Amino acid sequence: MSPQPDLLYSEEEEALRAAVRDLLTDHCGPADVLARVESDAPHDLSLWKSLADGMGLAGLLVPEELGGHGATHREAAVVLEELGRAVAPVPYLASAVVATEALLESGDAELLGRLASGRAIGVLAVGLHLAPGADFPVVDVEDGLLSGELTAVADAAAADVLLVPARDGDLYAVAAADAVVTPQTSLDLTRPVATVTLTGAPARRLGPAAPAVRRALRAGAGLLASEQLGLAERTLTDTVGYLKERRQFNRPVGGFQALKHRLAQLWLDVVHLRAAARGAADALATGADAELAVAVAQSFAAPVAVRTAEEALQLHGGLGMTWEHPVHLYLKRAKADSIAYGTAGAHRDAVAALVDLQAP
Structure with missing residues (x-):
């Protein structure tokens, strides 16, 4: 039997999280993101330069001999959790994960070096909706x-x-x-x-192309679950904080039993999502049952992220309906992520095929 994976965060991973969160707190607050998406240049290339060049995060998955840091998907997952918490408008998943994985499969050292150093942004030119193993358009x-x-x-x-x-x-x-x-x-x-x-x-x-695209989309789907985890954790935390402060009938709204039950269920869902996302990241890092772990994570991640964001909008009341409040950014990211790299239904079908569980 293979050893059970350790899904807890290491000290190095927690230190990486703290560094990324500090940077995003200073340069990617909700007001910054809203201003960015309202402009003609939605990508924050200044923030990308700080992440890729200043912190070297674009090269986490690239071996040291090719100019990267030789880290694993576990570390990249931590970065994506924090980027999901901030709905950061940077091409990290597209370039540092998906395009990088495609180049690792094809073995192009020159391009890998450029992407790892942050000197170039790479994008795999396939539709965001494509699941691992799906047919892809060609030119x-x-x-x-x-x-x-x-x-x-x-x-x-x-x-x-x-x-x-x-x-x-x-x-x-x-x-x-x-x-x-x-x-x-x-x-x-x-x-x-x-x-x-x-x-x-x-x-x-x-x-x-086929093995490179398949590998890239598998890594993209697996690590997308970590982004969805960060998004769900942030929206739940913000909602709990708001309900503790908002008062009706001279008492905090969060004290109402019905809302406590809704929040408790969301918390359980997020805890389960954390386990699934960490499992996918660890499987990608070790190569142990990676296809199954990725499919399981994506079967669960999208519904949880969408439901948590929807509840956040509803529980913020009229405030949540305003453009100025950032909850709509989280809901839109969650909805878009729910079809990225395959829908939850497509991944459930993949799980069934991988474990030979036929539909009745």
Whole structure:
């Protein structure tokens, strides 16, 4: 039997959490995020530079010999928990996880070094909704030039390099300057999606596309659960704090029994989500039953994150309905995340297939 994973946070992981939270507290408060998404430049590239260059977090998953820190998915998960707590408008998941995993599979040291150092932002040009193992759209390739259109690509507007799967079965690197990136209407204003159009764009072959895309989407789905965990914890904490202060009939609203029951159920859901998210991160780090752990985490994560954000909006009353209050950012992120890298239903189907549990 394989040893049971240790899902508790190590001292190093807690120190990493504290450092990231301090940075986000200073530079990514709710007012900062609201101002950013109301502008023409939703990505906070200054914050990204602090995370990627100043703290070196873009290279957590990259081996030291390739210019990274040689950490594991557990450390990346801690970073994503904190980014989820702040709904930070940075392309960390897209570049430091998904694109990096694709390049680790293809073995391109030069591009990995650029992404790890924060000198470039990489984006895998597939739809944000695609689950691990799903068929993915491709573009045409002729004489090393790519032509075609790919939709719903997350964070494409911030990319320096696009990783594009082509019809010949290979993955190619394309400079974002050689593509036309057209913003699409996005529910989640902090993680915008776009259409990428290529018309004879010069490209460099990286290697087979299928294993790289599958590995990248599996890591993206697994670590997305940690982002959803951070979001759910933050919305629950803020809601409890608000209900302790808000008074009706000369007593705190949080003292009403019906609301206590709702909050207690949310707390239990978040605790269970923490276990599932940590399990997925640990499995990705060790390679032990990673596909099953990721599918289990995503089967549970999206409903919990959405429900917690919905309850937060409802329990904040009229205040929660205002644009000035940040709860709508959390709800939109939770709803968008619920279809990112596969829906909960798709992942439940994957769990059933992996454990050979057939539908009745």
